[in-house]
Amino acid sequence: MFSPEGPSLPELAVQALSSVERGYDLLAPKFDHTPFRTPDAVLDAVESALRRTGPFDAGLDLCCGTGAGVGVLAGVCRERVVGVDFSAGMLDVARERVLPAVPPVSFVRADARALPFGPVFDLVVSFGAFGHFLPRELPGLFAQVRSVLRPGGCFAFPLVAPPRPGSLGYWMLLGFDTVMRVRNALWRPAFVMYYRAFRFGDVRRELARGGFRVDLHALPEFGRRRDGSPRVRLVVARTPDQMIDSKGSVVVGGQ
Numbered sequence: 001m002f003s004p005e006g007p008s009l010p011e012l013a014v015q016a017l018s019s020v021e022r023g024y025d026l027l028a029p030k031f032d033h034t035p036f037r038t039p040d041a042v043l044d045a046v047e048s049a050l051r052r053t054g055p056f057d058a059g060l061d062l063c064c065g066t067g068a069g070v071g072v073l074a075g076v077c078r079e080r081v082v083g084v085d086f087s088a089g090m091l092d093v094a095r096e097r098v099l100p101a102v103p104p105v106s107f108v109r110a111d112a113r114a115l116p117f118g119p120v121f122d123l124v125v126s127f128g129a130f131g132h133f134l135p136r137e138l139p140g141l142f143a144q145v146r147s148v149l150r151p152g153g154c155f156a157f158p159l160v161a162p163p164r165p166g167s168l169g170y171w172m173l174l175g176f177d178t179v180m181r182v183r184n185a186l187w188r189p190a191f192v193m194y195y196r197a198f199r200f201g202d203v204r205r206e207l208a209r210g211g212f213r214v215d216l217h218a219l220p221e222f223g224r225r226r227d228g229s230p231r232v233r234l235v236v237a238r239t240p241d242q243m244i245d246s247k248g249s250v251v252v253g254g255q
Contacts, residue, residue: 063129067094
C-alpha cells in the first residue's frame with residue numbers, strides 16, 4: 001500500500017494516536033506517498049467533467065491537504081485559486097510543491113467548519129476529506145460551503161460507489177471504521193476518520209436542506225458496476241442564481 005518513500009509503521013502508529021490536526025502535521029512530508037492521497041486518475045476525471053460545467057472565475061479547494069486538488073481548480077478557473085486546510089504541515093508541503101501559476105494560487109489555514117471568506121467563490125471542490133466529519137456536522141459544513149459561494153456557485157466532489165455487502169472492500173472498510181471507533185472510545189484526543197459515515201442518501205438530503213440543487217454526473221473513466229450504476233460519480237451541488245443578502249436585498253449571480 002505504501003511506497004518506500006511513505007511513512008513507516010511506527011510513524012503511522014504515532015499519527016493514529018494523535019489528534020487529526022497533529023496527525024496530519026506529522027504525516028505531511030510523506031503524505032503524497034500514501035494511498036490516502038487522491039489518485040491522479042480521479043483528479044483528471046473531475047477536471048474533465050468540470051471543464052464541461054464551467055468556466056469559473058474563483059475556486060476554493062476545501063481541506064486541500066498537500067494541494068493535489070488545487071491543480072484541478074487551476075485548470076478550470078480564470079482568476080484565482082485558494083486552498084484551505086487546518087493542518088499547517090500539509091499547507092507547508094502544498095506551498096512548496098505548487099509552482100507559480102496562472103491563475104494565482106494561495107493557501108489559507110482555517111477550519112472548514114468556520115471558513116474565513118465571504119461569498120467570493122464560483123466553485124468549491126473537495127477530495128477525500130469528508131470522512132473527517134461526523135454525520136451531525138454535515139449541515140454546518142454545507143452551510144459554510146454555501147456561505148462562500150456566489151449566487152449560482154457550484155460545490156463539486158467525487159463520490160465512489162460503496163462496495164457490495166460481503167465483498168472484500170466492504171469488510172475492509174467496516175474493519176477500519178470499527179477499529180477507529182474502538183480507538184476513539186479508549187483514547188483521547190479523538191481521530192475522526194470513518195470511511196462509511198459519508199452516505200450518499202444523507203449527503204443529498206442535507207445538501208437539499210441547505211438550499212443546494214444537486215445533480216449527479218457519472219465519471220465514465222471508471223466504468224460501471226454489475227448493476228449498471230457508475231463506479232464513481234461527480235456530485236455537483238449548485239446554489240440558487242439569486243440569494244438574499246443580510247440587508248434583505250436580492251443578489252444575482254454573475255455566471
